[in-house]
Amino acid sequence: MAEPPRIDPFLENRREEDAGAAFVLVSKGKWWHAGFHLTTAIVGPTILTLPYVFRGLGWGLGFLCLTVMGVVTFYSYCLMSLVLEHCEKEGRRHIRFRELASDVLGSGWMFYFVIFIQTAINTGVGIGAILLAGECLQIMYSNLSPNGSLKLYDFIAIVTVVMIILSQLPTFHSLRHINLGSLLLCLGYTFLVVGACIHAGTSKNAPPRDYSLETSEASRVFSAFTSISIIAAIFGNGILPEIQATLAPPATGKMVKGLFMCYSVIFVTFYSAAVSGYWVFGNQSNSNILKSLMPDEGPSLAPTWVLGLAVIFVLLQLFAIGLVYSQVAYEIMEKKSADVKQGMFSKRNLIPRLILRTLYVMFCGFFAAMLPFFGDINGVVGAIGFIPLDFILPMLLYNITCKPPRSSITYWINISIIVVFTGAGLLGSFSSIRKLVLDANKFKLFSNDVVD
Secondary structure, three states: OOOOOOOOOOOOOOHHHOHHHHHHOOOOEOHHHHHHHHHHHHOOHHHHHHHHHHHHHHHHHHHHHHHHHHHHHHHHHHHHHHHHHHHHHOOOOOOOHHHHHHHHHOOHHHHHHHHHHHHHHHHHHHHHHHHHHHHHHHHHHHHHOOOOOOOHHHHHHHHHHHHHHHOOOOOOHHHHHHHHHHHHHHHHHHHHHHHHHHHHHHOOOOOOOOOOOOOOHHHHHHHHHHHHHHHHHHHOOOOHHHHHHOEOOOOOOHHHHHHHHHHHHHHHHHHHHHHHHHHHHHHHOOOOHHHHHOOOOOOOOOOHHHHHHHHHHHHHHHHHHHHHHOHHHHHHHHHHHOOHHHOOOOHHHHHHHHHHHHHHHHHHHHHHHHOOOHHHHHHHHHHHHHHHHHHHHHHHHHHHHOOOOOOOHHHHHHHHHHHHHHHHHHHHHHHHHHHHHHHHHHOOOOOOOOOO
16 A cells, blocks of 8 residues: 655645645635534534434433533534644644644554545435435425325435536535525524424324333344434534635634534534424434424324425535535545646636546435435444544544643543543444344335335
C-alpha cells in the first residue's frame, strides 16, 4: 500500500495545488453558515426514527441514552474544534479529518482508516437519504393514487435524477442558503409531526399503547444496542473538520457558536419527536413515524394535509442532507481529477466533475433501490462510522494535542468516554449487523417496501 501524504508539522499543505481544497472546501463562511451546515448534518428526518429507538430501550433508558449522547457529542465536537484551532495556531491548518488524524497520531494507517470510515458514513447517509426521499414520494403517490402502478424503485430513480442535478453545486460553501432552508424545514416537519402525534393520541381512534420490551432477554439486549447505534448515527457528524474548513480563517471560536445554534435546534426537535411518537405508538413504533401515522389499513391518524405537508418538508430537506454528506466524496474526487490552475468552471474541470458526481449519486441510488433497509442502515452506519469518528477519536486527539495533565478530570473523562463507546461500538456493530441479516429474509431485491 502506498504511503499516505506526509503532513508537514510546521507548514500547512500546499493548498494552491490542491483542487479539493481550492474548489470544494473553499474557506469563505461565517459562524452562522457553519451552524447551518452542522444542523443539516445532524438534524434530519432520522429524528423520525427516535420513537422506534425508544421501542428498543423504553422510557427511562431512552431518555438517558438520548441525553448522554447529546452531551457527549456536544463535548466531543467542541474538543475537535479546539484541536483544529490549536493546530491552526501552530501553522498547520487542517481542512480534512484524515489529515488531522494522521498528523496528530503520527500514523499512516490512520489516514486510510479515517478515509474508510468517512466513505462508509457518506455512502450510508447518501443511500439512506435517497431511500427515504423515495419513500416520501411513494407515500404521497399511494395516497393520491392507491391503485397506481409505480413502485418504490421508480421514486428512488426520480430522487436520484434530482440529486444528480443538485450535486453539480461546486462548493460546500455554496450550500449555505440551502442549509438555512434545511434548518427551517426540520423545525417545520418536527412541529407538524408532534402535532399529528398529539392529535392521534387524543383521538377516539388512538392505537392501544404498550410500552413493554421484548420478552427474550437476549433480544432486549440486542435491540438496546441497535437503538444506541441508531442514536449515535442520529447525533453523528463525522465531517466536522470539513465543515470548519468552510469558515474564513481564523476559525477561533466560530465553530462553538455554530454548535450552540445546532444544539438549540437539536434540543427542540429530538425530544419532542421522541416523546410524542413513542407516547402514541409504544412498542409498535415504525422506523419512520410518518408510516405509523398513515397505516396501511384504516384511515390516517391525523389530518391528511398536516401529514402531507410534513412529508413534503422531509423530502425537501433530504436533498440538502444528501448534498452535505457527499462533499467529502466530491472533495476526494476533485483533488484527484481537477486542475486547480484552470478554474472551477473551465471545460477541463467541469466535465470530470459532471461525470464523477453523477456516477457517485447513481451508485447511491442503485443501492437504495436494491436494499431498502432504512432503519437498519442507520444502526450499522452509527456503530461502524459515527461512534469511532465522533465518540472516540476527538477525545484521543485532544489528549494528545492539548496534553491535559493525567491527574486532571478532563483527561479521565476523555479516557472513560473512549472506553465506554469503544465497547458500545463493538456491541452495536454486532447487534446492528445481526438485525440486518435477520431482516434480509423479509424482502426481495428492489422490494416495494422498506423493512423495519
